[in-house]
Amino acid sequence: MDAQATKYLKQLQLDHKVKVENGQLSTTALSQGQRKRLALLSPYLEDRPIYLFDEWAADQDPVFKEIFYTQLLPELRSRGKTVLVISHDDRYFHLANRIIKLDYGQIESDKT
Incomplete structure (x- = not known):
């Protein structure tokens, strides 16, 4: 271990x-x-089979933020994990399989 x-x-x-x-x-x-x-x-x-990150990268320095979105999250997905990320980091939205945009708790858009 x-x-x-x-x-x-x-x-x-x-x-x-x-x-x-x-x-x-x-x-x-x-x-x-x-x-x-x-x-x-x-x-x-x-x-764990499911990972939920709620604004997780907000406190990370720019270098590790990049690592989080471009290395750690894809690795979890490649291992068959379900990864849900709540984020305002629109710079990384293109990496998502699906984007659900909420406005005051209501779904504004849902793109695959």
């Missing part, structure tokens, strides 16, 4: 700050964006 966690820490670009030994994290003293990335470790290790 430690080897798998270490792999994900590298993918989340946290391996230089956090280590896993005997199932324990070496630190959680991280920036807000880094803590959000660290929070992904648990669902990744549990290999």
